[in-house]
Amino acid sequence: MSGAASHALAVEYRNVSRRFDNGVYANRNVSFGVAKGTLHFLVGENGAGKTTALKVLFGLVKPTEGSLLLHGKPFAPASPVEAVSRGIGMVHQHFMLSETETALDNVLLVVESVRNSPVPRALRPLHRAEALQKLEALAREFGLPVDFHRLVKDLGVGEQQRLEILKLLFLDADILVLDEPTAVLTPFEATALFTTLKRLVAQGKSVIVVTHKLREVTAHADAVTVLRQGKVVASLVRPHLPSIEELANLMVGHTVDLSLQGVLRSPAPGPDAEVLLRFESISLLEKGAAKPRLSNVTFEVRAGEIVGIAGVEGNGQSDLLALLTSPSAWAESCQEASRVLKNEGHKKAPRFEILGHDAWTLDARSLRALSWGFVPEDRLAQGLLPDSPVEENYLLGRQHLPAYSRFGFLRRKALHATAQAASEAFDVRPRDLTLPAGSLSGGNQQKVLLAREMALAPRLLVVAQPTRGVDVGAIEVIHRRLLERRQAGAGLLLVSSELDEVLALADRVFVFHAGALLGPFEGERKNETDVGLAMGGLTT
Amino acid sequence: MTAFLRSLLAVVVGLALGLAFTGFAGENPLNVGRILFLSAFGSQYDVGMTLAAATPLVFTGLSVSLAFQAGLFNIGAEGQLAVGALAATLFALAFPSLPWPLAPLGAACAGFAGGAFWGFVPGWLLAKRGSHEVISTIMLNFIAAGVASYVVLYHVANPETSNPETRYVAESYRLSPLSAFPDTPASVAVFLALAAIPLVWVFLSKTPTGFDLRTLGASEAAALQSGARPARAKILALTLAGGLAGLVAVPEILGSAHRFRLGFSPDYGFMGIAVALLGRGHPLAVLPSALLFGALQKGTADLDFQTERVSRDIAAIIQAFVIAAVAADVLVDRVGIWGRTVLGKVFRSSSPDVDGTVKKGAA
Numbered sequence: 021m022s023g024a025a026s027h028a029l030a031v032e033y034r035n036v037s038r039r040f041d042n043g044v045y046a047n048r049n050v051s052f053g054v055a056k057g058t059l060h061f062l063v064g065e066n067g068a069g070k071t072t073a074l075k076v077l078f079g080l081v082k083p084t085e086g087s088l089l090l091h092g093k094p095f096a097p098a099s100p101v102e103a104v105s106r107g108i109g110m111v112h113q114h115f116m117l118s119e120t121e122t123a124l125d126n127v128l129l130v131v132e133s134v135r136n137s138p139v140p141r142a143l144r145p146l147h148r149a150e151a152l153q154k155l156e157a158l159a160r161e162f163g164l165p166v167d168f169h170r171l172v173k174d175l176g177v178g179e180q181q182r183l184e185i186l187k188l189l190f191l192d193a194d195i196l197v198l199d200e201p202t203a204v205l206t207p208f209e210a211t212a213l214f215t216t217l218k219r220l221v222a223q224g225k226s227v228i229v230v231t232h233k234l235r236e237v238t239a240h241a242d243a244v245t246v247l248r249q250g251k252v253v254a255s256l257v258r259p260h261l262p263s264i265e266e267l268a269n270l271m272v273g274h275t276v277d278l279s280l281q282g283v284l285r286s287p288a289p290g291p292d293a294e295v296l297l298r299f300e301s302i303s304l305l306e307k308g309a310a311k312p313r314l315s316n317v318t319f320e321v322r323a324g325e326i327v328g329i330a331g332v333e334g335n336g337q338s339d340l341l342a343l344l345t346s347p348s349a350w351a352e353s354c355q356e357a358s359r360v361l362k363n364e365g366h367k368k369a370p371r372f373e374i375l376g377h378d379a380w381t382l383d384a385r386s387l388r389a390l391s392w393g394f395v396p397e398d399r400l401a402q403g404l405l406p407d408s409p410v411e412e413n414y415l416l417g418r419q420h421l422p423a424y425s426r427f428g429f430l431r432r433k434a435l436h437a438t439a440q441a442a443s444e445a446f447d448v449r450p451r452d453l454t455l456p457a458g459s460l461s462g463g464n465q466q467k468v469l470l471a472r473e474m475a476l477a478p479r480l481l482v483v484a485q486p487t488r489g490v491d492v493g494a495i496e497v498i499h500r501r502l503l504e505r506r507q508a509g510a511g512l513l514l515v516s517s518e519l520d521e522v523l524a525l526a527d528r529v530f531v532f533h534a535g536a537l538l539g540p541f542e543g544e545r546k547n548e549t550d551v552g553l554a555m556g557g558l559t560t
Numbered sequence: 561m562t563a564f565l566r567s568l569l570a571v572v573v574g575l576a577l578g579l580a581f582t583g584f585a586g587e588n589p590l591n592v593g594r595i596l597f598l599s600a601f602g603s604q605y606d607v608g609m610t611l612a613a614a615t616p617l618v619f620t621g622l623s624v625s626l627a628f629q630a631g632l633f634n635i636g637a638e639g640q641l642a643v644g645a646l647a648a649t650l651f652a653l654a655f656p657s658l659p660w661p662l663a664p665l666g667a668a669c670a671g672f673a674g675g676a677f678w679g680f681v682p683g684w685l686l687a688k689r690g691s692h693e694v695i696s697t698i699m700l701n702f703i704a705a706g707v708a709s710y711v712v713l714y715h716v717a718n719p720e721t722s723n724p725e726t727r728y729v730a731e732s733y734r735l736s737p738l739s740a741f742p743d744t745p746a747s748v749a750v751f752l753a754l755a756a757i758p759l760v761w762v763f764l765s766k767t768p769t770g771f772d773l774r775t776l777g778a779s780e781a782a783a784l785q786s787g788a789r790p791a792r793a794k795i796l797a798l799t800l801a802g803g804l805a806g807l808v809a810v811p812e813i814l815g816s817a818h819r820f821r822l823g824f825s826p827d828y829g830f831m832g833i834a835v836a837l838l839g840r841g842h843p844l845a846v847l848p849s850a851l852l853f854g855a856l857q858k859g860t861a862d863l864d865f866q867t868e869r870v871s872r873d874i875a876a877i878i879q880a881f882v883i884a885a886v887a888a889d890v891l892v893d894r895v896g897i898w899g900r901t902v903l904g905k906v907f908r909s910s911s912p913d914v915d916g917t918v919k920k921g922a923a
Contacts, residue, residue, distance in 0.1 A: 345784060345785050346784055346785075346787075349784065383787070383789065384784060384785060384786065384787035384788075384789070385787030385788075385789055386787075387787065388786075388787045394785065396781075396785050398781070401779055401781045401782065402779070402781040402782055402784075402785045403782065403785065404782065405775060405778040405779065405782055406778075407778060408774075408778060412771075415771060416775060416782065416786045417785065417786035417787055419768040419771045419772065419775075419786075419788075420768050420787065424768075425767075425768045428767055428768070428769075429766050429767055430766055430767060430768060430771065432766075
């Protein structure tokens with residue numbers, strides 16, 4: 021690829037170690053180089069040390085041993101400001117933009133905060149025209165179109181990301197770090213992003229991308245460094261890049277099988293299968309808002325199938341999940357917030373059934389009395405009690421069921437037995453039920469959550485973002501368990517922003533776009549192109 | 561370090577700093593400390609007085625702790641105990657001829673109900689109207705004081721005295737004093753306080769509804785998701801907290817004073833916050849914590865006449881230092897990286913923080 025010819029290193033880590041007071045190494049003897057003019061990927065599971073490695077680069081963490089070289093010279097930044105002044109810039113997963121300012125002013129905001137000047141910040145003049153001229157030149161040079169005069173909140177996600185990149189270029193960054201840049205993009209926006217990044221690289225910039233989407237590595241990388249448990253386990257340059265499977269194995273340290281081979285999959289149920297979850301024309305309009313939050317949402321989940329809901333985050337998934345969390349509370353809050361729950365063409369409330377019951381009358385507790393499982397999207401805030409022991413987390417949502425309470429008292433023994441069995445079945449590690457749930461790794465937290473929701477073999481299971489921030493090994497377990505549930509005749513609703521996951525697991529796929537549900541995509545149409553187009557709001 | 565040791569350390573630091581202040585006033589801090597201790601525990605009489613001071617603090621401490629567990633801050637124990645005591649008094653004055661076991665039982669229930677009502681109001685306002693409980697419970701303290709004045713002065717005033725107090729309750733309502741501590745206000749109400757502590761603990765940790773409250777305290781989103789019914793849990797938590805504060809009626813009205821005296825409480829409700837804070841909201845910790853503050857209350861009372869330059873107000877200073885030490889100790893955990901590296905070296909409680917801080921400043 022482009023920069024492979026140039027062998028000068030933009031950044032070099034030399035035996036960088038970062039040890040904490042308790043003896044744990046976040047980074048240990050990390051050595052790798054990012055060649056100038058290349059697109060370098062940094063991959064590894066959660067807690068593998070990517071964040072610490074980047075913190076070292078930005079001067080947020082000082083290495084306990086080893087050193088950094090920047091363009092061949094020793095580099096020991098004392099603060100992020102110093103790193104920025106030396107031409108290093110970062111685009112965070114969650115953009116650091118002020119929504120209520122224009123794109124131009126967002127750039128000025130940052131420029132002023134890092135400029136060295138004897139004049140106090142509040143008294144400095146803003147050079148808007150000058151800045152605009154430079155930004156427009158940069159935008160043309162690197163192919164990053166942004167409307168600089170619009171408020172950031174009115175820009176699309178892709179445009180906001182381009183603005184973040186322009187911000188760095190404006191500050192003369194020649195090393196750009198992007199953290200999970202495609203997490204919020206449609207497949208097409210992601211492709212466009214990598215085209216842009218390659219253009220940057222071709223003009224001599226060096227780009228470091230942190231990602232967990234291994235396909236991006238094999239498709240776009242000039243080089244990749246894999247971290248595991250704080251150490252570099254591989255640093256490879258094109259054309260010696262590993263395959264996706266090899267990458268996964270390197271990250272985990274043992275062989276993982278993500279192909280879901282050997283999992284029994286009976287054919288999808290016919291139209292006469294029992295309907296477990298039914299939405300009919302549910303709309304949610306906020307008074308004064310131009311666009312509906314939910315627009316005429318209609319679908320059903322039948323016994324023995326997985327229905328997948330894909331889409332870029334923020335297109336209605338959260339409203340749908342809030343509705344499923346506690347339908348009656350949701351309906352109430354809609355009235356209070358002077359939103360309108362509309363049923364196109366009907367007088368009465370739109371039809372909404374869960375396991376044969378009129379769902380509008382159900383709240384979270386009455387749902388729990390049904391054969392129902394629910395895995396919320398934010399596991400630490402909604403799904404778990406991070407400060408409570410794992411055992412109590414197995415009780416959450418089950419506390420009023422006869423299985424766990426009798427004569428007004430909790431049945432601790434029954435709980436303990438279930439908790440132990442569930443942790444066993446999902447291979448939760450460590451197997452200590454007294455540890456606070458928040459101290460487990462993301463993958464093990466998610467296993468606890470799923471183990472709990474599946475413990476009573478629910479007939480209907482709603483699962484949101486089941487593998488977000490979860491390590492590769494745990495993904496395998498989780499996917500297999502979900503398919504087993506389907507095999508046992510349960511109906512599953514899978515809401516995920518990971519398109520690959522939805523395509524691999526679901527029998528039928530819907531796509532949320534601007535509050536509307538597009539689809540279903542099934543059979544031949546259940547492919548990345550069709551679904552990806554729908555994620556961008558384009559239907560075929 | 562365990563929570564208990566940390567609280568103990570906070571007490572030691574608070575006491576030491578508070579006593580050091582008496583040095584500025586020209587007293588010998590060690591001597592003041594000795595007087596404090598002897599005055600709180602020096603004789604049977606002193607222990608009885610300490611117990612009598614600690615008993616109401618158990619109820620208000622439990623009240624604030626229970627609300628804490630549900631993630632709510634009950635600043636209203638002062639008003640709730642006033643309404644509870646008033647309700648118990650009115651019950652006793654309304655049914656003067658009830659026989660012995662029914663009379664105190666009924667009055668205690670009335671006290672609980674009165675306090676519970678005064679807790680229910682902010683609970684309902686919070687759950688249904690979104691009024692922050694800190695604001696509404698503070699407001700209700702003032703309203704409670706006003707209501708108590710009005711009822712006491714205009715409806716059930718004691719005609720035999722010019723003091724602002726009600727008529728005496730009938731003999732059948734009075735609890736027997738503790739014979740071990742003659743001439744002190746300590747009564748069998750102490751045993752109710754001792755029973756209330758494990759009851760609250762069992763409720764919170766062993767029942768599904770208690771689990772609902774704790775879930776609400778941990779995370780409202782988790783409470784909603786898990787069917788803990790956050791709105792009802794909030795109302796229930798503040799209602800029960802109010803009821804517990806209302807039980808102060810038992811030691812005060814039935815146990816010692818036998819009448820409602822306006823302003824009888826030396827801020828038991830607010831001291832309950834200190835009791836709960838020191839115990840970190842754990843109901844079982846209320847016992848040592850209430851005893852400590854009770855001892856402080858009694859001990860400092862004697863400073864007025866046993867020293868020349870220090871008054872009983874030193875109790876407030878020591879309390880403030882203990883609370884500050886508890887809060888500072890929580891701070892050590894929460895200040896983040898900076899706190900860990902600087903303070904961590906001092907307190908040896910540092911631990912690595914790997915994630916979540918690269919976000920700031922790098923852009």
